[in-house]
Amino acid sequence: MEILLQTLQTFFGPAWPLVWTLLKIFGIILPLVLCVAYLTLAERKVIGWMQVRIGPNRVGPLGLLQPIADGLKLVFKEIVVPTKASTGLYFVGPAMAFATALAAWAVVPFSEGYVLANIDAGVLYLLAMTSIGIYGVIISGWASNSKYAFYGAMRSAAQMVSYEIAMGFALVCVLMVSASLNLSDIVHGQAKGAFAEMGLGFLSWNWLPLLPMFLVYLISGIAETNRAPFDVVEGESEIVAGHMVEYSGMAYALFFLGEYANMILVSVMTSIFFLGGWLSPVGFLPDSFVWLAGKTCFILFLFLWFRATFPRYRYDQIMRLGWKVFVPLCMFWLLFIGVWMMSPLNIWK
Amino acid sequence: MGALTAFFKSLFLKELFQGLAVTGRHLFVRKITVQFPEEKTPQSNRFRGLHALRRYPNGEERCIACKLCEAVCPAMAITIESAEREDATRRTTRYDIDLIKCIYCGFCEEACPVDAIVMTRIFEYHGEKPGDLYYTKQMLLAVGDKNEVQIAKDRAQDAPYR
DSSP states (O other), X not given: OHHHHHHHHHHHGGGHHHHHHHHHHHHHHHHHHHHHHHHHHHHHHHHHXXXXXXXXXXXXXXXXXXXXXXXXXXXXXXXXXXXTSOHHHHHHHHHHHHHHHHHGGGGOOOBTTBOXXXXXXXXXXXXXXXXXXXXXXXXXXXXXXXXXXXXXHHHHHHHHHHHHHHHHHHHHHHHHHHTOSOHHHHHXXXXXXXXXXXXXXXXXXXXXXXXXXXXXXXXXXHHHTTOTTSGGGGOHHHHTTGGGTTOOHHHHHHHHHHHHHHHHHHHHHHHHHHSOTTOOSSTTSOOOHHHHHHHHHHHHHHHHHHHHHOOOOOHHHHHHIIIIIIHHHHHHHHHHHHHHHHSTTOOOO | OHHHHHHHHHHTTHHHHHHHHHHHHHHTSOOOOOOTTTOOOOOOTTOOOSEEEOXXXXXXXXXXXXXXXXXXXXXXXXXXXXXXXTTSOEEEEEEEEETTXXXXXXXXXXXXXXXXXXXXXXXXXXXXXTTTTEEOHHHHHHHHHHHHHHHHHHHHHHXXXX
16 A cells, blocks of 8 residues: 555646546545435435335345436436526526535545544634535526525525524533544543543543533534524425425426435534544444444434424424524533533543 | 313423324224235125126116106216117117216116116226226126126115115
């Protein structure tokens, strides 16, 4: 491996850092897109099982080729552009929604030292990227020149902005206890503590002392990604697919991929902020990427479980939950954590 | 006190967890999907599927062109024309059922005094172009000839209850 890298380095010369970074980007994005594809199958299977059905099983053994068949179908479909749509913006919208969902992965630490960009303001970068994703939604809703697409975009924007506040407050609590904006340092901070020294690492992770914030972050994450039960943006019975209503073929597929990539991103983030990232839950097992993957899968399963269980929130209930429950709860817990850290009982020294 | 209990009930998501428990249980329940082309659900002998015109064992067609089925049909899917045959009996010259109009209510079968028009168990049929599902007398007789054994068996089974 070392020799191979050496040879490549001499071959590319000064262009090597660029090539190496590109290779790393592909190393993240290709598995991610594959995960997105199979997340759609997992979603249909899990929801099927919970409804006492067996889910897709016709394409390939156990239905395993279903995502590929779906993808091929979308590739070959025509991309219809409404006559009075703003053509340029019409295609910028899905590209923005998808690109930001991928770009956010640059700062995700997969394991000790395995991170594309180990920047110190990683959390800020993440928040910025997920916020820019909203512009993709708004632009597409506006450029479609359709009132239903526009309603969907407005709902989506209002919802995402409301829940970003609760999400941000929840993250401020995490930042306070780990005293860093760097994602790797946040994970390292969770490896310390009385329980971690007893070999029960999972009790030292942020989820226990920050339990309400963990729930707020998880629920806000679901609302951020417009997933059930917060999917009024694409409520089929009201505005069909919301901002995506005029899109078809690959343009639609970009929104779809972006939504699922965001789901995985929120799951990974929850694992990193609250469930100790790649840290092993017990002392006698080594820390590794497998733990991060397992925790992420668990959170993703929760997403699917919620979708199979809960009916859609009414719009005013969504706003009530965001502004009148989560924001006060976050502020209270922020104060509580502040007092806790100033008291002699501080566990985060 | 009631308000306080309600507050904590909603704060701790009590009812949401109950809902999750229900779907969580169902994740492991035995699945009841019937995988259609390979597996089929059992059919009643009164199943109302594709129509058929029957004959007597000697090959004579049963229909006497009384037009009761045409009269009773709520969807007006049946069209009958009749004429006198050489042996001075009244017979149909035309007996069409438009399966696109038909609502499969079974009234034609109930109305028939000679059990000529019947509904069979056949439900896997289709048309590929307009007009394919407009069944003429010859087509209906062919369905009857092909499935007479099953049709007779189903009628015999149901006879005690009529």
